[in-house]
Amino acid sequence: xxxxxxxxxGKGxxxxxxxxEIAFADRSRLVEGVRAYGLIVAMWLxxxxxxxxxxxxxxxxxxxxxxxxxFTVMLMFSHVDALGGYTLPEVALLYGVSATAFGLxxxxxxxxxxxxxxxxxxxxxxxxxxxxxxxxxxxxxxFALRRLGRITQALLVLGYALVTLDIAWTPLKVLMLPLMxxxxxxxxxxxxxxxxxxxxxxxxxSEVQNAxxxxxxxxxQYPPSIFARDLVRGxxxxxxxxxxxxxxxxxxLGRDYPLGLPEWVxxxxxxxxxxxxVLAGLAWRTGLRAYRSTGS
Amino acid sequence: MLLYAVVAAGGxxxxxxxxxxxxxxxxxNTVFGFIMAYTYIALWDERPQLGGYDQSEALTYVWLGQALxxxxxxxxxxxxxxxxxxxxxxxxxxxxxxxxxxxxxxxAGDLGxxxxxxxxxxxxxxxxxxxxxxxxLPGSAWMWPAFLVSVLLGVVVSFALRFLVALSAFWLMxxxxxxxxxxxxxxxxxxxxxPLNLFPGVLGEVARALPWSSLLQVPADVFLGKRTGWGLVQxxxxxxxxxxxxxxxxxxxxSVATRRVVVQGG
Numbered sequence: 001x002x003x004x005x006x007x008x009x010g011k012g013x014x015x016x017x018x019x020x021e022i023a024f025a026d027r028s029r030l031v032e033g034v035r036a037y038g039l040i041v042a043m044w045l046x047x048x049x050x051x052x053x054x055x056x057x058x059x060x061x062x063x064x065x066x067x068x069x070x071f072t073v074m075l076m077f078s079h080v081d082a083l084g085g086y087t088l089p090e091v092a093l094l095y096g097v098s099a100t101a102f103g104l105x106x107x108x109x110x111x112x113x114x115x116x117x118x119x120x121x122x123x124x125x126x127x128x129x130x131x132x133x134x135x136x137x138x139x140x141x142x143f144a145l146r147r148l149g150r151i152t153q154a155l156l157v158l159g160y161a162l163v164t165l166d167i168a169w170t171p172l173k174v175l176m177l178p179l180m181x182x183x184x185x186x187x188x189x190x191x192x193x194x195x196x197x198x199x200x201x202x203x204x205x206s207e208v209q210n211a212x213x214x215x216x217x218x219x220x221q222y223p224p225s226i227f228a229r230d231l232v233r234g235x236x237x238x239x240x241x242x243x244x245x246x247x248x249x250x251x252x253l254g255r256d257y258p259l260g261l262p263e264w265v266x267x268x269x270x271x272x273x274x275x276x277x278v279l280a281g282l283a284w285r286t287g288l289r290a291y292r293s294t295g296s
Numbered sequence: 297m298l299l300y301a302v303v304a305a306g307g308x309x310x311x312x313x314x315x316x317x318x319x320x321x322x323x324x325n326t327v328f329g330f331i332m333a334y335t336y337i338a339l340w341d342e343r344p345q346l347g348g349y350d351q352s353e354a355l356t357y358v359w360l361g362q363a364l365x366x367x368x369x370x371x372x373x374x375x376x377x378x379x380x381x382x383x384x385x386x387x388x389x390x391x392x393x394x395x396x397x398x399x400x401x402x403x404a405g406d407l408g409x410x411x412x413x414x415x416x417x418x419x420x421x422x423x424x425x426x427x428x429x430x431x432x433l434p435g436s437a438w439m440w441p442a443f444l445v446s447v448l449l450g451v452v453v454s455f456a457l458r459f460l461v462a463l464s465a466f467w468l469m470x471x472x473x474x475x476x477x478x479x480x481x482x483x484x485x486x487x488x489x490x491p492l493n494l495f496p497g498v499l500g501e502v503a504r505a506l507p508w509s510s511l512l513q514v515p516a517d518v519f520l521g522k523r524t525g526w527g528l529v530q531x532x533x534x535x536x537x538x539x540x541x542x543x544x545x546x547x548x549x550x551s552v553a554t555r556r557v558v559v560q561g562g
Contacts, residue, residue, distance in 0.1 A: 204320070210324050
């Protein structure tokens, strides 16, 4: 997995050049980016595991913290049997898929949201002079293994959903599970990168990013039936978060899609993820080119 | 007294400097407000009058939560990380030599911070929430000052809690773990997740009796007119009682802690 993520922005970039030798140069740069990402991650892993007790505690803290979301859902279901027409196991599936995808993305590229701080304090300049792709560096920066706590919590909820749900499994529905988690992580990762690119322009606006990332995953943890149609339209067609969990998960559940969308949209997540990465790559390049050092 | 007023004004001004960050925060609070509001509508559609609130009162509770999140620092985000850092680095020795009381000094700064966040990050989400949803705003004018008093007491309780957490750095050195625990407690027990009235059985009773309920649940109930007359006095007494008890505990811990300070020369 670690090798997959940073590859994507390069793919968007690799389409541009016409001449084969530049394409080749680009590809080696891409391999270099992946390698650098791996090396930086390995470095942070060593430093994290040097303080094992601290690692265990922060991981547990992460687990409990993100569990607060599902605790809220359970509290709600202690008062009602269904929320927006969905039962607890059904909501748990939506929650599990969205939270696992987000957790995976957060682990792999979550650090990019610190970009604004690096722009402000001038430490981004250090990254620019290194012969390593900047995106690989900021994505691997302070790689936080404790975020496994979030993934563990999400997987437990997903497991609970799969055990309690009465689903008529077909090969397609089984295949849909890993597909939506991986595509979902990629879609979230693209949102993270676009958010980071935005921070080149608005240096201390990292909270706007939180609205789309943390806010997005919170939104997807509830059934689409409870939200206003315009909000659902927004997260389907503008920021395509609906493809992370709602559309593919509703296919698994055999539920109607929001907005009267046709059945095949449930299979679009990989395509949507690819498209998001092309756009994220462009946004990142634009941001990086516009960067002016603070000079401090 | 003038000194602390200046410190408070400094706290206000320090946070007022970050205008883009404030706007970004307002945006995020608003987005979360919308998401939570829809989940509350779904919940109250199923169970009207849940927890003694009707739907518009429940929606008001959501937006109050977003408006007060930073003011009452329910998930941290105030002076406490600065203070733990000063303790860890030893700069705290400089603070102890100042002709000012350590606790009052940080309290004044935190009150300034809270005042800024109430204006900067409280009003706009609340107004947007009121435009988009049918909120239960106070019927009589005196409810607003009554609410503000409750918020002020909530901020003091929040400060006193975070001061205790920060002082733990004298023993733990690295305050990160303690800050994380405090963040969790604030999230769970302030009523930020769901109104504490909805917490079941003993858990609910304990949650309502803990100091964190002063940060959101009590001010929200004052705002919603659930605490009037004698009930309002009781609400204030609850908050003020916790404030005094926790400030005194902080003072005690401070005097024990400062005896541990060894000033290294050089």
